[in-house]
Amino acid sequence: MPELPEVECVRRSLSMLEGGLVESVAVARRDFVSAPSERERRHPMAGASIERIDRLGKELALVEKGPRRLRMRLGMTGRLLVHPVAGRRAPARMPHEHVRWRVRTAAGSTVLLRSIDPRRFGDLVVFDSAEAFEADRRRLGPDALAVRSADLHRRLAGTRRAIKIALLDQGVLAGVGNIYADEALFASRIHPRTPSNRLDPPSVDRLARAVRRLLRRAIESGGTTIRDYRNGRDEPGTAQRHLLVYGRGGHPCRRCQGVLQHAFLGQRTTVWCSNCQQSVHMT
DNA sequence: AGGCGATCCTGAGGGC
DNA sequence: TGCCCTCAGGATCGCC
Numbered sequence: 001m002p003e004l005p006e007v008e009c010v011r012r013s014l015s016m017l018e019g020g021l022v023e024s025v026a027v028a029r030r031d032f033v034s035a036p037s038e039r040e041r042r043h044p045m046a047g048a049s050i051e052r053i054d055r056l057g058k059e060l061a062l063v064e065k066g067p068r069r070l071r072m073r074l075g076m077t078g079r080l081l082v083h084p085v086a087g088r089r090a091p092a093r094m095p096h097e098h099v100r101w102r103v104r105t106a107a108g109s110t111v112l113l114r115s116i117d118p119r120r121f122g123d124l125v126v127f128d129s130a131e132a133f134e135a136d137r138r139r140l141g142p143d144a145l146a147v148r149s150a151d152l153h154r155r156l157a158g159t160r161r162a163i164k165i166a167l168l169d170q171g172v173l174a175g176v177g178n179i180y181a182d183e184a185l186f187a188s189r190i191h192p193r194t195p196s197n198r199l200d201p202p203s204v205d206r207l208a209r210a211v212r213r214l215l216r217r218a219i220e221s222g223g224t225t226i227r228d229y230r231n232g233r234d235e236p237g238t239a240q241r242h243l244l245v246y247g248r249g250g251h252p253c254r255r256c257q258g259v260l261q262h263a264f265l266g267q268r269t270t271v272w273c274s275n276c277q278q279s280v281h282m283t
Numbered sequence: 284a285g286g287c288g289a290t291c292c293t294g295a296g297g298g299c
Numbered sequence: 300t301g302c303c304c305t306c307a308g309g310a311t312c313g314c315c
Contacts (some may be wrong), residue, residue: 160285
């Protein structure tokens with residue numbers, strides 16, 4: 001469920017971990033973790049000296065001052081929560097808490113990082129080398145927050161798939177999900193069924209600008225919370241207030257007052273305004 | 284190549 | 300109140 005802005009807000013809320021040391025790890029659900037060895041699967045990132053938490057698209061990575069990398073994907077319902085540990089007693093396991101790390105921070109306090117994911121569409125993957133991690137990351141296209149118009153145009157020129165489908169393909173563009181895809185297409189006045197390779201450079205430029213602006217503003221609002229999303233401090237965001245089309249099928253368009261259309265496209269609910277987004281005429 | 288369906292799961296919300 | 304059905308912010312795989 002979290003898309004790029006939500007994942008970035010989680011990343012920022014984990015900043016106190018940078019420079020910290022992983023003192024212990026407890027895995028409650030081993031099938032939530034993949035790793036190159038059974039030992040690492042049982043104790044992912046044990047003993048790591050944390051260099052930083054980084055992000056590409058919707059994927060986070062815990063990077064140690066050593067060869068290991070932990071890829072963290074939140075799927076639809078994943079959360080990463082950090083909170084201080086007062087005293088020696090560890091808090092009780094939360095429902096669907098699959099892994100917890102005890103971290104001694106650079107500031108000298110002790111915190112708990114917990115991975116919680118009810119639906120388990122997310123996952124945790126340990127890589128034993130920077131090279132293996134980088135190879136995995138090559139699946140992903142450019143980060144949507146900084147995508148260049150010319151780059152996006154080149155990637156869309158090679159496919160006839162509907163633009164809505166292409167935007168959701170993380171190999172084309174990393175970070176856009178169902179909410180921001182619909183919002184960006186509305187903002188740039190592009191019909192979701194438009195074949196990607198039929199978008200001219202000015203249209204792709206409007207789209208790229210809309211994607212960057214919407215994601216940036218959503219981050220500033222702390223992300224979009226429809227139901228589950230919370231950052232690492234368990235705080236919801238407020239970007240849902242700015243949504244113009246997502247979840248509004250059948251309701252009036254904010255721009256022209258016409259009725260917003262909705263249909264399934266690529267197995268995802270897609271909402272658009274057939275008056276404002278006319279780049280393809282329905283047959 | 285790409286469209287489609289199934290799959291992995293749990294929980295919230297609506298209708299009756 | 301309770302039960303059943305539908306839907307959900309994601310990603311992958313196999314089949315045609």
